[in-house]
Amino acid sequence: MEIGLVKEWLLDVLPYEVFWATESGKLVYGNLKFCERVGYKSSELTKLTIFDINTTVTPESWQMHWDGLKKNKQDSFQAIHKKKTGAFYEVEVFAQFFSNNRKEMVCAIMNDISSSSFYKSLINNVESIAKVGGWKLNLQDGSLIVTKEAFSMFGIHNKEAFHPSKMLQYFKDEAGFRNGFIQTTRKGLPLDVVFETKETPSRFIRTILKPILKGDKVFEVIGVYQDVTEQTKKETKLNFFKNVIDNAEDLVFVYSRSGKLLEYSNSVANTLGYSKSKLNQATIFELDTGVTKEWWEAHFAEIIEKRSVQMEWILTKKDGTRFPVDIVANYMHYEGQDINCAVVRDITKRKERDLKLYQALEEIKFLKNRLEDENEYLKEEISGKINANNIVCKSDVYEKVLAQVKLVAPTDTTVLITGESGTGKELLASALHDNSLRKNRPLIKVNCATLPKELIESELFGHKKGAFTGAVADKVGKFTLADEGTIFLDEIGEMPIDLQAKLLRVLQEGEFDELGGTKTIKVNVRVIAATNRRLEDMIKEGSFREDLYYRLNVFPIYNIPLRGRKEDIPLLAQFFLEKYSAKAGKSFKRLSKKTINGLLAYDFPGNIRELENLIERAVILENGTTLHAGSWLPTNNNMVNNTNFLTFEAVQRQHIIKILQHTNGKVSGRGGAAEVLQMNAKTLFAKMKKLGIEKHTTFTG
Numbered sequence: 001m002e003i004g005l006v007k008e009w010l011l012d013v014l015p016y017e018v019f020w021a022t023e024s025g026k027l028v029y030g031n032l033k034f035c036e037r038v039g040y041k042s043s044e045l046t047k048l049t050i051f052d053i054n055t056t057v058t059p060e061s062w063q064m065h066w067d068g069l070k071k072n073k074q075d076s077f078q079a080i081h082k083k084k085t086g087a088f089y090e091v092e093v094f095a096q097f098f099s100n101n102r103k104e105m106v107c108a109i110m111n112d113i114s115s116s117s118f119y120k121s122l123i124n125n126v127e128s129i130a131k132v133g134g135w136k137l138n139l140q141d142g143s144l145i146v147t148k149e150a151f152s153m154f155g156i157h158n159k160e161a162f163h164p165s166k167m168l169q170y171f172k173d174e175a176g177f178r179n180g181f182i183q184t185t186r187k188g189l190p191l192d193v194v195f196e197t198k199e200t201p202s203r204f205i206r207t208i209l210k211p212i213l214k215g216d217k218v219f220e221v222i223g224v225y226q227d228v229t230e231q232t233k234k235e236t237k238l239n240f241f242k243n244v245i246d247n248a249e250d251l252v253f254v255y256s257r258s259g260k261l262l263e264y265s266n267s268v269a270n271t272l273g274y275s276k277s278k279l280n281q282a283t284i285f286e287l288d289t290g291v292t293k294e295w296w297e298a299h300f301a302e303i304i305e306k307r308s309v310q311m312e313w314i315l316t317k318k319d320g321t322r323f324p325v326d327i328v329a330n331y332m333h334y335e336g337q338d339i340n341c342a343v344v345r346d347i348t349k350r351k352e353r354d355l356k357l358y359q360a361l362e363e364i365k366f367l368k369n370r371l372e373d374e375n376e377y378l379k380e381e382i383s384g385k386i387n388a389n390n391i392v393c394k395s396d397v398y399e400k401v402l403a404q405v406k407l408v409a410p411t412d413t414t415v416l417i418t419g420e421s422g423t424g425k426e427l428l429a430s431a432l433h434d435n436s437l438r439k440n441r442p443l444i445k446v447n448c449a450t451l452p453k454e455l456i457e458s459e460l461f462g463h464k465k466g467a468f469t470g471a472v473a474d475k476v477g478k479f480t481l482a483d484e485g486t487i488f489l490d491e492i493g494e495m496p497i498d499l500q501a502k503l504l505r506v507l508q509e510g511e512f513d514e515l516g517g518t519k520t521i522k523v524n525v526r527v528i529a530a531t532n533r534r535l536e537d538m539i540k541e542g543s544f545r546e547d548l549y550y551r552l553n554v555f556p557i558y559n560i561p562l563r564g565r566k567e568d569i570p571l572l573a574q575f576f577l578e579k580y581s582a583k584a585g586k587s588f589k590r591l592s593k594k595t596i597n598g599l600l601a602y603d604f605p606g607n608i609r610e611l612e613n614l615i616e617r618a619v620i621l622e623n624g625t626t627l628h629a630g631s632w633l634p635t636n637n638n639m640v641n642n643t644n645f646l647t648f649e650a651v652q653r654q655h656i657i658k659i660l661q662h663t664n665g666k667v668s669g670r671g672g673a674a675e676v677l678q679m680n681a682k683t684l685f686a687k688m689k690k691l692g693i694e695k696h697t698t699f700t701g
């Protein structure tokens, strides 16, 4: 066998792919294995160039590669070859420069590394788990090898786009990336920087560039991209929290079990006044001389047991100033050691507030006690008796009145109660009845002033059907109703004179004649009469029968006006306050001293009724538990000036005068005041007399 044939045979049996190429890149030979791998026949192959096989190679890079090989004779690298079908595969190339018959040539011997799939897949897996992609850039021929993970990390599929000059567009800091690459390639400086991508949400890619030097020149760059988004975000979060802690007003101390200060917030240095270099070396025992080793051990044991302990403490600054703090000491176990993380809050302001609050509370307590004492005194002052008949009394004078009531009540004696309007005459009448043997029978009340004169008779004595026009049915009189009971004739002074005889007969004989009937009716009635008029004067005037007066005045009781028994005012006011407060759903409990003084200073022309109305109004107007003096409280001055406080009689007087002015002084007859007022002329005359309106008064103008 010829030597040449042996060589050729050898080239075909060796487990390597081999081809020869000329300076122009033309392929002049390919062994059987190479032809089989790329899928060309030997005859087809010799028509191809290196650019058909390795698509990343350009004429310029081939020339550089050729020159390098010519100089260095050999080189090894990885490359990607393209088959006739268009598929790519990776190879490890050992290139050797040689000349044959003066012809210069490159012999490339290739080992298919894509077949070592086990290692390849292992590397791929490791890369994808670690999120690490690698690449290698040959600066001489510009060839680039990129791992699968590196491609998929950026979603790129072709090498051109992976070149660092293109990759920079993926990062926000394009200039930083470009500079880093230039520094590595030109100055041989390695790079390890995290770049943020432009995507949303962005990722953080750790970029490592390692220059491979040949002599003093960088001929290759090995690059690593690592997706460190998660770590970076965690770090950012940690930094954020560290920032929060540093900027918090609270002081954060992290101590080891031995008492060494491991970490602290900025506020610690700022507040305590220590330098950071001092704090970095400090222990709890230096920072707080009050803490002993025993105490610290016990404290640590407690936080280990309870996980968190809260306490108040006094901290000392570097300059010796002391201030109160609130400490929450938390137990943590970190990197194999026990940690005390204490959050400390300055409570100076709170303590000052507490002190002020304490002082305020003390003052309130003092005022409360004083008020209670006052109230106690007031209660004592007004604590009189509210007897079974709801008659409030404290004054001795009124006690005497009540003693009279008590005395006469059980008898059948006729009682005449006199006194100003609103003094409680009706109340006394009720008390008389309730304390008599007749209490289980009715107490019939008749107000003679409110009844039209012509109706009083039938009201008192009843009538038979047809007794007078309008008597459409029989009517039982009040005397009949009060049989076995009591009749209370209020405003007895208003009783028409012609009826007084009939009344006298009932009083004397216990009988009367029915109006329009034939029968004489016998009744057993106790009579209690009341008047605010001076009946003696009326007798003199001839408008009240003297005999009736004596018959009524068997047992006179004079009801004292309120201004004559002022001691009763506080008690009465309290009684009405409670009554109307409950009624109005308010919470009044007491009257202020000023209110009581105001009430005592007032004369109460309207007597107890006026006081009652006043308190009722005040309860509506005011709020609280104590009734304070307000605009509702009258004075004797405004009583005179204020027309709002005109008495009922004054209003009646004004009204009658107004009408008389209108009728030119005419009282009775057509167009007279009695007709306008729809009342009996005699009644009006009586009223006028009572109110001091003289007949001869000129009413014109």
Ligand SMILES: Nc1ncnc2c1ncn2[C@@H]1O[C@H](COP(=O)(O)OP(=O)(O)OP(=O)(O)O)[C@@H](O)[C@H]1O
Residues within 6 Å of the ligand: 390, 391, 392, 393, 419, 420, 421, 422, 423, 424, 425, 426, 427, 428, 490, 532, 572, 608, 609, 612
């Ligand atoms: N001692 C008292 N204790 C409690 N309430 C009282 C007392 N005296 C009077 N009152 C109350 O004052 C109001 C007026 O009383 P009363 O109607 O008995 O007076 P009066 O003298 O009959 O008035 P008038 O002459 O105008 O009919 C009533 O609501 C009554 O309950």
